[in-house]
Amino acid sequence: MKTKLIIATAMMATTATAQPRLTPQNIDQVVKNMTIEEKANLLVGYSFGNTYFGLPTNPDPNAGAIVLGAAGNTAKIERLGIPHTVLTDGPAGVHISEKRPNDPNTYYCTGFPIGTLLASTWNTELVERVGQAMGNEALEYGCDVILGPGMNIMRSPLCGRNFEYYSEDPFVTGLIGAAMINGIQSQGIGVSAKHFAGNNQETNRLHNNSVVDQRTLREIYLKGFEIAVRKSQPWTIMSSYNFLNGPWTQENKELLTTILRDEWGFKGIVMTDWTDTRHTDRQVAAGNDLLTPGNAEQIQDIIKGAKDGTIKMEDIDRNVRRILEYVVKTPHFKGYKYSNKPDIQAHAKLTREAAPEGMVLLKNENKTLPLESGKKTALFGITSYNLYAGGTGSGDVNKPYVIDLVKGLENAGFVINDTLRGVYQKYKEFALLEAEAEMGYLSTNSFFPRPRVKEPQLGKNTYMFAAQNNDLAIVTVGRSSGEFGDRTFEDFDINEDEEAMLKNTYEAFHQLGKPVVVILNVGGAVNTEEVKPFADAILLAWQPGMEAGNSIADVLTGKANPSGKLTVTFPCDIEDVPANKNFPRDITFWDEFKMNDEMKKATPNVAETRYEEGLNVGYRYYQTEGKSVSYPFGYGLSYTTFEYSKPKVSKKGKEYVAAITVKNTGSVAGKEAVQLYITAPKSKLHKPAIELKAFGKTRELKPGESQQLLLTFSGYDLASYDTDQQAWVTDGGEYTAKFAASAEDIRQTVKFKAKAEIVKCHDVMR
Secondary structure, eight states: OHHHHHHHHHHHHHHHHOOOOOOTTOHHHHHHHOOHHHHHHHTBOBOSSOTTTOOOOOSOTTGGGSSTTOSEEOOOBGGGTBOOOEEEEOBTBOBOOSOBTTBOOOOOOOOOOOHHHHHHTTOHHHHHHHHHHHHHHHHHTTOSEEEOOBOOOOSSTTOTTGGGSOOSSHHHHHHHHHHHHHHHHTTTOEEEEEEETTOOOOTTTTTOEEEOOHHHIIIIITHHHHHHHHHHOOSEEEEOSSEESSSBGGGOHIIIIIIIIIITOOOSEEEEOSBOOOOHHHHHHHTOOBBSBOOHHHHHHHHHHHHHTSSOHHHHHHHHHHHHHHHTTSHHHHTOOOOSOOOHHHHHHHHHHHHHHHOEEEEEGGGOOSOOTTOEEEEESGGGGSOOOSOSGGGOOOOSOOOOHHHHHHHTTOEEOHHHHHHHHHHHHHHHHHHHHHHGGGGGOTTSOOOOOOOOOOOHHHHHHHHHHOSEEEEEEEOOOOTTOOOOHHHHSOOHHHHHHHHHHHHHHHTTTOOEEEEEEOSSOOOGGGTGGGOSEEEEOOOOOTTHHHHHHHHHHTSSOOOOOOSSOEESSGGGOGGGGGSOOSOOHHHHHTOOHHHHHHSTTTSEEEOTTTTOOTHHHHHHHTOOEEEOTTOOBOSSOEEEEEEEEEEETTEEEEEEEEEEOSSSOBOOEEEEEEEOOOOSSOOOSOEEEEEEEOOOBOTTOEEEEEEEEETGGGOEEETTTTEEEEOOEEEEEEEEEETTEEEEEEEEEEOOEEEEOOOOOO
């Protein structure tokens, strides 16, 4: 009997001390049962290797093997039922390794169109569909979070990562970003919206201090994130590399807690962008829940800080609780059996469909486009034979293929001139070898920006014979950019070799009355003033993903009617951009690589960048000042025409509903993106002449068909930030709603009245 009593007592004790396995309902209990070592491990990411140079950084060398090539993982605590979760790069598609050791299979991912192209569709439903496909691909490859979308503002056309971003305008950024987030997260996968905040240049991005006044920060650089948080509640937000008005964003409690959580209601986790150890104690206190990519030193910092009181246990427990709230939502926690076989074919089809809708027809004299299939075509420009599907760095994807322009046009029935094809193929081989010699071992690392390849110097006879033997010419101008470096002023302009190519082609073909079409295969704005004189038609194809050639051919032939419109202004001259007075000037990645700290401090806009232009970003500046531009914000032609009628603004509850009827008055089917700009009544605050507050896109309208669009906005959307009151203030009075085809093409206007509103905020981020 005594023996039985002892056994029973022992069993009761064991049951009483049994460790809880994590469930969505017992998170607080699990937190209480965790050791400080376990908590510290959970707050520090596990990376298989340094993203940049392949150096080991983590205390768990097996973590990254879950999905090879993923950016990192969260910690596994087996006794509590907490699994690893997988974080993968992915603004333009899932970024993982296509090959695995001792595995004959390939793990390619779809190369979707770049963010700028998707935003240029002005079609939130389409963007959400792309997000669904991207999220599904991450799910089937065993990932839990996509590190994207990129939501920084295009302050300058020269930012090296603009191709990942959506717009110079915060409402486009927020609404397109929310659509992408909702699409991805509909698949049970999280996102990490980035880079929060003020990360608008790549030069010295780890240590640059962005100095931004409170109003500009609130209205321009934070507003897109705010809209996305309110409309899509991303699982995670990624804090950026840079300092912002003094502190690093990663340790700024005013940014990560006061604004993000207290004011906007963000419920997810904040993770750092991929950095080495900084001030771990300040990061934890600020509410930076997950430190990535993670290293053992940070774990020890947290353990030591908890023991000596330099890090509060309540802050540690708060962050741990948030991580666990994230973990229980993930596919890995739910035991999802991923297939490693997403439907790449279906996603490629979607990519081909989506890309034409974001391409922007900039010029089309004498209805040069669409082209008839079967034409003999002379292709000029090395990019015609080597299209850019996307940018470089974490925004790149290991794709199964890229359809070049030759293949795309041949698929559409065009006959490509073999002589020119042979010339360019040989030259491409030389140019790539030259680039490899120039960049050394980095030439094989897809993370680094690609050098621009000069166009070959072709003789006059080459152009003359091409004109004699072909029906038309297509000239492609290409640009690539990516992480680590910003574009130079020269990269914005059309260079001498490109100008010679454009001019010689135009003159040779126009002497025989034959058209010249220019394709811009770029990730950001270029100097179109230098292209216009030498083109009958200009198609801004952006970087359209792995179906690039097919998508471009679909637009050129009219199989797809382009309906894209610019989400960034194309200035006449790079010197016209207000921000460029305070932007790194002609500093390449290699220039920065050679700089020591003292040199960086002595070089303007490297150690510190002052956003002195304030609200004068993009169309807000050009329209207010009456400054000429090459192509205005919102601009884009179609193969058909549209008429706007019956404008109206009415109040329904807390929202305003702007109604406009759009009619296809042309001869082919097409879609139209309508922009709603608002002009505010006079106020004590200076305000831009117009500000975008809503937009919408029609379905495909047949000739003669009409559709009413309803565009909604709120009184809060009309507000400006008053630093005297530390509040969002909506002035009472009469506003003007402007229904527009671009910032310079206002089709209908209507006045409406709004009541005064005020939303108090915290006096932070000075």
